[in-house]
Amino acid sequence: MSRRLIRFALRVGVATALCWFVAAVLICLKGMTAPYGDADIAVILGNALEDDGTPGPILVARLDTALQCHRAGQCPTLFVSGAIEDPGLNEAEAMRTWLIDHGVAQDAVVVDEHGNNTLASARNAIAFMRKHGMRRVMLVTQSYHLPRARLAIERAGAPVVYGTYPHHLRAMDAYWTFREVPAYAVYFVRLALNPDARPVSFRPMLFLLKLLSKFG
Incomplete structure (x- = not known):
């Protein structure tokens, strides 16, 4: 490989890394500055269980x-x-149990067991809101995830979208923030081309762990 080609590859790599970093920062800032207000319903997006x-x-x-x-x-x-x-790892039921154990009335919790990804959760929430005449929704997730969640639920038809997030940071948040760059880009393009695009689940860490387990 010639020196000129190496220099070109290095420049492309540096430019790509810089753009990725800037995009990650912008996504995080967008999540942290999400509007907050009184809502009819809060949508709590699932995550891993113990x-x-x-x-x-x-x-x-x-x-x-x-x-x-x-x-x-x-x-x-x-x-x-x-x-x-x-079996035994039902995110929505685990969330319901946790909330009830912490004093929330049972009839105040709505369970959606089909939120396999952000887009599916958004559409399921909108279907419930329309059925019950609700307009204002509060999304509850991590700050870096809020922009993509807002994009999904706005495209699904939510009239008013607020957002809130846990304010303490963890070391792994850096990884998840950088992961959100391609995830947000994919959502933005897919929903721009087809607002009714089918929800697709892909969890890279889970996929990698399962792949490694086959060779363990």
Whole structure:
């Protein structure tokens, strides 16, 4: 390989890395500055569970954030949306149990077991909102995930979208923020080309762990 080609490849690599970094920062800032207000319903997006079926740290942080909103009277209905990974690992049911154990009335929690990804959760939430005449929705997830979640639910037809997130940061947030760059880009393009695009689930870390387990 010639020196000129090497220099060109290095420049492209540096430019790509810089653009990716700037995009990640902008996504994070967009999430942190999401509007906040009184909502008819809060949509809590699922995340990984512990091996015993209880919410993991990220999900507990989201649930606690939603609980504060509910106790303040700003989110009277809590819509918990997640996937069923394996028998005994039902994200939505785990969230429901956690909220009820922390004092939320059973009839204030709506369970969506078909939130296999952000787009599916958004569409399921909108279907429930339309059925019950709701207009204002509060999204509850991590700050870096809020822009993509807002994009999904706005494209699904939400009239008013607010957002809130756990305010304590973790080291792994850096990885997830950078992961959001291509994830947001894919959502933006797919929904721009086809607002009714089919939800597709792909979890890179889970895929990698399963792949490695085959060679373990």
